Amino acid sequence: MFGSPTAIPSNSPHLRRSGSRPIFTIYTSNLVDPYFVSGEAGNNFEEGSVNLGELFEMKTANSPMQVAAIMPSPILLWRFKVLLFIVWGFGCCKIGWDSVMRMSVDLRDLFLYEAFLYYNPLLLVTMMVWLWGVNLWVFAQSGVSYMKIFDLDQNHLTHREIWKSATWMTIIVPTSMTAYLYLYSHGEVSLAASQPVLLYAIVAMVLLFPFDIFYLSSRYYLLRTLWRIFLPLQPISFSDFFLADILTSMAKVFSDLERSVCRMVHRQVATIAWFEADSVCGSHSIAIPLVLVFPYMCRFLQCLRQYKDTKEKTTLLNALKYSTAVPVIFLSALKYHVLPDRWTNNFRPLWLLSSVVNSLYSFYWDVTRDWDLSGFTRIFKFSKQHICSNLLYGRQWVYFWVIGSNLVLRCTWTYKLSAHLRHNYLTVFTITALEILRRFQWIFFRVENEWNKIKSGMQVSMSDIPKEEDKLLGSSN
Known part of the structure; x- marks a missing residue:
């Protein structure tokens, strides 16, 4: 029963290849019956243009259902990745803590x-990239066309791709x-000094890599x-001053970046020579206030360029707001x-x-200009249906929260710009992280205001188009 040949329909999709004639396959209890190869059936076998290699290939090939059965489920893969991430995080914390404890007590704080x-x-x-992914996800859920706002092409990064990049940075x-x-705690000073240098070189190479990998179009856009x-010689677009506002919240990041690169250039990595007063890269360096003030x-x-193009006086008031950060930075450096x-x-x-x-002026500008919440009129007009009072994010308490938290964080914001308050690094790191959180909270409502303006312009343009009924009435008259 099992040794008899079994005929397969010639039009079976598993036995047809594109552009070929019908072929016949003979299944036996073994591989192939010798009679069908050497006898008359062998001639038919040759006429069917099937050789033994193709027969074995078809018999051993996996079907799509078999491949799908071999692949694990997405939930299982996600759980496995989370488990690996937890193990990696625990290992980094354990190794880092043991390394710090190996240092002497008098050098431990300087080491950290x-x-x-x-x-x-x-x-x-890395934290900024994670938060930007959150921003894009909220925009997608709220129906905000950020592609139109930022003038992005179809190859822009989605929030999933942003989070994927942030995950690799986090690792x-x-x-x-x-x-x-x-390496530093175990006496391998030269190898320890190479770690931050290698990391900074990799980051610079990824950003400047000219080939079509690592999201080339997005890197080029950035x-x-x-x-x-840096050179505002062309008319300013929304994405230009939007990113520039984000950079002002990262002034402390650029300052630390300058000092890190300075120590790498002067071969002061994994040393404490830079703590001396006369050190090139120490706290007395004039480069610190210059880097802090550069984004502003x-x-x-x-x-000023916007005022030249538009002649709007509000742009001069906005320029005055950024100029108030200059005394804060340089008076602190004195x-x-x-x-x-x-x-x-x-x-x-x-x-x-x-x-x-500077704090009060910046807070006033956030509420009245960037968010268009002057006098809280948009909050108190929440129940009215008007395009200018459309609250995109739903409830009133969200707007009360963002106004109150923005005031508090604006007042603590000057702490990170003050060079004479930089030595408590944990406090400075916390306040800088809070400033970045405030900025990406600011993004939600700044983009909302811009999207409402675009929708208002679209509605006005649609109202200017004459209706078909009006055209018919006019032609009949």
Whole structure:
């Protein structure tokens, strides 16, 4: 029963190849009956253009259902990845803690401070990428066409791709930091010094890589926008000043990045020479306030360029807002260049006054201009159906929360711009992270305001189009 040949229909999709004639396959209890190969059936076998290699290939090929049965389920893969991530995180924490405990008590704080300065910028950038993915996800759920707002093409990154990039950054940066702590605490100073240098070189190479990998179009878009921010010679687009506003919240990140690169250039990695007062990369360096003020000057020049193009006086008021950050930065930096008594009696009161002015001015501009919530009219008109009072994110308490938290975080914002308050690195890191959270909270409502303006313009343009009935009535008249 099992040895008799079985005929397969010639039109079976499993036995046809594109552009070939019908073929016949003979199944036996063994591989192939010799009679069918050597006898008359063998001639038919040759005429059917099937050889033994093709027969064996068809017999051993896996069907799509078999391949799907071999592949694990997506839920199982996700759980396995989460388990690996937990094991990796626990291993990094354990190795890092043991490495810190190996250091002597008098050098432990300096050891952590140096490691913090190398890896703090990239950790905060990783946090920024995660939050940007959250922003894109909320925009997609709320129906905001951020492609139209930022003038993106069809190849733009979605929130899933952003989160994938952030996941790799979350793995690579702490792994390099753990290797640095381990090698430094075990006396391998030269290998420890190579860890942050190698990490920074990889990041720069990925950003500047000219080939079509690692999201080339998105990297080119980012670099082009940064170039337009640094040299505002062309008319300013929404994405230009939007990214420039984000960079102002990362001024502390750029300052630490400058000091890290400075130590790498001067071969001061994995040393404590930079803590000396006369060190090139120490706290007395004039480059620190210059790097801190650079994002604000870029935004200041953008406002002047907008005034040249539009002649709107509000752009000058916006430029004044960014200029109020300059006294905060430079008055704080004077502490390292004047006598302590003169700083306490003369410059410290001026620094406090400039900090209050800058914080309140920036808070006022956020509420009234960037979010268009002047006088809370949009909140109190929540029940009215009007395009200018359309609250995109639903409930009123969300807007009360963002206004209150923005005021508090604006007041603490000047802390991270003050060079004389930089030595408590944990406090500075916390306040910088809170500032980044405030900025990406600001993004939700800034984009909402811009989207409402676009929708309002679209409705106005649609109302200008004459209706078909009006055309018919006019033609009949």
